[in-house]
Amino acid sequence: MVREWDPRTASSAEIASLLDTLNAVLAADLPQDPPWRESSLREYLSEVMPGERRISWVAQAEPTANGTPGQILGHVHVLLLGDIGVLEVLVHPAVRRTGLGRTLVKLAARRLRDEGFQSIGVEVVGDTPAVAFYESLGFSREYVETRSVLDLNTVDWPALAEMATGIGAGYHLEFCPGGPPDDLIDAYARTKAEVRDVDDGELRPSSYDPQRLRDSLDTLHRRGMKPYIVLALHEQTGEVAGLTEVVVPAQHPTRADQYDTIVVQDHRGYGIDRAIKARMLLELRSAEPALSEVQTWNAQANEAMLKVNAELGYRPDREWCEYGADVAELVHRLDTTH
Numbered sequence: 280m281v282r283e284w285d286p287r288t289a290s291s292a293e294i295a296s297l298l299d300t301l302n303a304v305l306a307a308d309l310p311q312d313p314p315w316r317e318s319s320l321r322e323y324l325s326e327v328m329p330g331e332r333r334i335s336w337v338a339q340a341e342p343t344a345n346g347t348p349g350q351i352l353g354h355v356h357v358l359l360l361g362d363i364g365v366l367e368v369l370v371h372p373a374v375r376r377t378g379l380g381r382t383l384v385k386l387a388a389r390r391l392r393d394e395g396f397q398s399i400g401v402e403v404v405g406d407t408p409a410v411a412f413y414e415s416l417g418f419s420r421e422y423v424e425t426r427s428v429l430d431l432n433t434v435d436w437p438a439l440a441e442m443a444t445g446i447g448a449g450y451h452l453e454f455c456p457g458g459p460p461d462d463l464i465d466a467y468a469r470t471k472a473e474v475r476d477v478d479d480g481e482l483r484p485s486s487y488d489p490q491r492l493r494d495s496l497d498t499l500h501r502r503g504m505k506p507y508i509v510l511a512l513h514e515q516t517g518e519v520a521g522l523t524e525v526v527v528p529a530q531h532p533t534r535a536d537q538y539d540t541i542v543v544q545d546h547r548g549y550g551i552d553r554a555i556k557a558r559m560l561l562e563l564r565s566a567e568p569a570l571s572e573v574q575t576w577n578a579q580a581n582e583a584m585l586k587v588n589a590e591l592g593y594r595p596d597r598e599w600c601e602y603g604a605d606v607a608e609l610v611h612r613l614d615t616t617h
């Protein structure tokens with residue numbers, strides 16, 4: 280049975296069942312990734328930025344003979360972001376290749392069409408069945424990044440401590456757990472607005488103005504995701520010359536996610552990228568002792584950032600692709616083929 284589903288009002292048993300399916304998917308497709316935990320999973324699935332909406336459906340097995348609700352075997356949600364719908368689909372490995380994934384995409388695509396959306400996008404992990412799945416539905420590959428993972432057990436900490444201080448004169452670094460301090464929000468937002476050369480997925484838009492930045496930090500906190508920031512401040516102007524953001528999600532707190540890293544054009548060439556990332560890892564080591572890995576996503580053309588990440592010990596892991604389709608064409612294809 281497939282039905283629209285609201286994670287805010289779902290039973291705890293449903294949330295737990297969805298978690299089981301998510302972990303079965305991870306074990307099948309990304310066995311090196313840590314399994315997810317239930318903490319703040321409901322919030323992770325429900326909370327969105329102001330002005331955004333997420334619509335979800337689940338596929339649930341029939342109740343058992345004694346009336347116990349069936350397992351959640353499939354899930355789709357679509358995040359309505361400005362003019363694009365961003366899709367996520369999960370099907371339990373035990374019931375794949377039965378057409379369920381296709382049914383779930385059809386529901387989301389029809390809703391997007393009804394809401395007047397033209398484009399649909401999805402992040403697809405390289406070397407998993409999702410690649411053949413989305414290609415069979417007519418999605419095309421629009422952008423490819425590389426995910427890299429740093430195992431903190433392999434880090435040369437004394438070398439890292441040196442990198443963290445190897446920064447040109449006239450700058451100092453500041454570690455900000457929880458987000459940028461209030462008096463730096465404006466300068467921080469200006470830096471995010473000026474520079475688009477970020478090492479983050481295209482489907483996660485950055486925050487460019489102070490209010491949007493505050494909203495995005497609030498949303499992160501509500502979703503159970505703890506942000507950490509290291510800033511490089513240019514002493515003469517008070518400008519945020521560089522920043523790097525890492526988020527520790529309650530759902531997989533042993534593996535953190537690197538978000539944006541930005542060095543403003545005029546301040547490049549002073550070792551800021553290397554220093555802020557190294558300082559971040561040193562701080563995380565004491566702030567998050569349970570953390571064992573950090574993952575980051577980079578455009579394959581971003582050689583400077585890839586070089587610094589390699590020096591820090593990041594190892595390329597997988598391709599991470601963005602696929603897209605035109606909503607009307609997708610609905611038409613799904614309605615007219617099997």
Ligand SMILES: CC(C)(COP(=O)(O)OP(=O)(O)OC[C@H]1O[C@@H](n2cnc3c(N)ncnc32)[C@H](O)[C@@H]1OP(=O)(O)O)[C@@H](O)C(=O)NCCC(=O)NCCS
Pocket residue numbers: 304305308309367368369370371374375376377378379380381382404407408409410411412413415416
């Ligand atoms: C991608 C996914 C949703 C597909 O679900 P599914 O229910 O198996 O898909 P369907 O049965 O509807 O498949 C539709 C078509 O896609 C293609 N397809 C799907 N899986 C495929 C595979 N492993 N190999 C080749 N083609 C495949 C086929 O053309 C298939 O049609 P067919 O079975 O008639 O040949 C599922 O594998 C999944 O949940 N993957 C994890 C996705 C994810 O987000 N992961 C993130 C964390 S790893």
